[in-house]
Amino acid sequence: MPLPPHLSDRVVALQPSLTLAISARAKALQQEGRDICSLSAGEPDFNTPEFIIDATVKALRDGITRYGPAAGDPELREAIATKLSKENTVPTNAEQVLVTNGGKQAIFNLFQVILNPGDEVLIPAPYWLSYPEMARLAGAKVTTLPSTPENGFCLDLNNLEASIGPKTRLLLLNSPGNPTGRVMARKELETLADLLRDHPQILVMSDEIYEFILEEGQQHYSFSAIAPDLSNRTFIVNGFAKGWAMTGWRLGYLAGPADAVKAATALQSQSTSNVCSFAQRGALAALQGSRECVKKMVKSYNTRRELLTSGLLSLEGMSLVPPKGAFYAFPKLPPESLDSVSFCEQALENHGLAMVPGAAFGDDSCVRLTCAVSPETICDGLERLRKALKQS
Incomplete structure (x- = not known):
């Protein structure tokens, strides 16, 4: 099929964002009334500090x-x-x-x-x-x-x-x-x-x-x-x-x-x-200004990162290099598992769990999850992940 004549070669070669695709599908399912637990966010769940506003x-x-x-x-x-x-x-x-x-x-x-x-x-x-x-x-x-x-x-x-x-x-x-x-x-x-x-x-x-x-x-x-x-x-x-x-x-x-x-x-x-x-x-x-707001957020991330890390390490078949910074974890899927894109698609469709496939980051054997969400959301996501692993 010929390429559209009005698009440049450089933009035609661009790869679409897997993160945006997962996010769009998760939002579509939510609009349909599905219960979706998202561990895909790449941003803080705090409001900007008041003194900055x-x-x-x-x-x-x-x-x-x-x-x-x-x-x-x-x-x-x-x-x-x-x-x-x-x-x-x-x-x-x-x-x-x-x-x-x-x-x-x-x-x-x-x-x-x-x-x-x-x-x-x-x-x-x-x-x-x-x-x-x-x-x-x-x-x-x-x-x-x-x-x-x-x-x-x-x-x-x-x-x-x-x-x-x-x-x-x-x-x-x-x-x-x-x-x-x-x-x-x-x-x-x-x-x-x-x-x-x-x-x-x-x-x-x-x-x-x-x-x-x-x-x-x-x-x-x-x-x-x-x-x-x-x-x-x-x-x-x-x-x-x-x-x-x-x-x-x-x-x-x-x-x-x-x-x-x-x-x-x-x-x-x-x-x-x-x-x-x-x-x-x-x-x-x-x-x-004062860095107390930053320290408070970091303390919360640390608590939640520990919760996510311990939960992932307890899941049968999964392995994890414990993260020491940022607010992500990048566990490796079991050897017999699907590729990361198929696994994330299946987890979203069947268990309402949104994650980001490792393929987006250059490693198709892993998935990315965030701890920049509430502890309750982390625990909910870990339970859904446990079910998704059993199905795969």
């Missing part, structure tokens, strides 16, 4: 409703630079920061300004599902670096080194990770830095959107802080969605070498222009 309302009343600089509110850029310098020990100035419409736009902009057609991007798997598609939209070739539950989803540095070629341009890091909840240890990052020092053509993007959501006793390390000598080729992507429960606000940022950030700003000026002006005042309040 108050700052945003004040900005509206003060007339902060006009166009702003494409790179972001100068005060917010300065606050982000201060946060990175002091909290992450990554020396940063405001000129190295671009405020974006969510972390996703930060990644998209970065790929567009540093990747050329034919460049290779190395993506450890399991991965957040949008990484490969955004890299391909920039004309890059994607090479995944598989890991397994059996090795704790650790990045195989021997495999990484063997995968490096003359066109390798970018390595992606995500810690704490989606979907596995894995947190990269300091020693692991140090060893990785040693390897990358021998390959000066490779840039690094560190996605740190879940940096605050850590199991007690765990610590987040920015790659730039571990390897300051590589900061001239390292980019940080982060935002306000997860830590401050601000998913709908669409507030993210890109930080890194000033020349690339300047180029990404130029790109943004020709696409979306500035992020919502008054929403940026809410982000500024988040950075300058």
Whole structure:
């Protein structure tokens, strides 16, 4: 069948989102009156803290409703630079920061300004599902670096080194990770830095959107802080969605070498222009305000993550690398089970349980569940999962 003549090759090649497909089907079943338990959500179940909302309302009343600089509110850029310098020990100035419409736009902009057609991007798997598609939209070739539950989803540095070629341009890091909840240890990052020092053509993007959501006793390390000598080729992507429960606000940022950030700003000026002006005042309040709200949410996630983890480990036939951060678990299905897409479809249709197939994240043997729901929903979901496993 011929392709529609009005669609570009790049968009025809895009893979549809499995998460959106599952979500749409779950909503359709709910509208039909079905009892649906969703453990698929990728966002906090808390409301945005009141002091952030108050700052945003004040900005509206003060007339902060006009166009702003494409790179972001100068005060917010300065606050982000201060946060990175002091909290992450990554020396940063405001000129190295671009405020974006969510972390996703930060990644998209970065790929567009540093990747050329034919460049290779190395993506450890399991991965957040949008990484490969955004890299391909920039004309890059994607090479995944598989890991397994059996090795704790650790990045195989021997495999990484063997995968490096003359066109390798970018390595992606995500810690704490989606979907596995894995947190990269300091020693692991140090060893990785040693390897990358021998390959000066490779840039690094560190996605740190879940940096605050850590199991007690765990610590987040920015790659730039571990390897300051590589900061001239390292980019940080982060935002306000997860830590401050601000998913709908669409507030993210890109930080890194000033020349690339300047180029990404130029790109943004020709696409979306500035992020919502008054929403940026809410982000500024988040950075300058108390972190007690963040700590309270993290404490709740930790309790619920433990509940989800213990429940999954008790299910016959399932195996799990216990997550140490973010708000997901990525258990492996029994060997005799269906593939992840078929299993999730069956669980939704027959047991009203919504999960995300591991195939969306590059591992068809697993499924992703969230603990960003109530304890009652977690327990309900685990019981439905138990029944789904028996049927499969």
